[in-house]
Amino acid sequence: MQWHHLPLGAGDDSAARLTAIADAFTALFRSAGGPRTMALFRRQAGEGGIDLYFTPECEVHAWPLLQECGAPPCAPPALTGLELLVGHNEITYYLTT
Template identity: 80%
Template sequence: MQWHHLTLSAGEIAAGRTTAIQEAFTALFRSAGGPRTMALFRKEAPEGGVDLYFTPECQLHAWPLLQECGATPCAPPSLAGLELLVGHNEITYYLTT
């Protein structure tokens, strides 16, 4: 399993796409029982956009959402500048061990 990534433009953010994805992800996270290594992160992107990162465990519990929103496989992101949107606060411990 691998990380997935999605870049949203400033216009998409203004249209509420980030909120819609976060709400859909939260519902899937809860229905899966809140897996320890399932998380959604964000990082500021150039020109007012945002990068969303989905941990590898998301493939097991949120695959339809990843496909629907157009997330693509990627290398693990640098932890610098990542903001946890949905998941357990201790997720960074699991990601660095």
């Protein structure tokens, strides 16, 4: 399983899309029973954009959302600057062990 990345540009459309993705992800996270290693992160990107990162566990529980959003696989992101949007606070422990 791999990480997935979705860049969102700046603007109102991106803010609305971020909210829709976070809401859909939250519903999938809850329906999956809140897996410890399933999470959605964000990081500020250049020119006011936002990068979203989905942990590898998302392939199991949120595959349709990853496909719908068009989030391709990527290398694991550096943890610096990542902000947890949906998931358990201790996720960084699981990502570093």
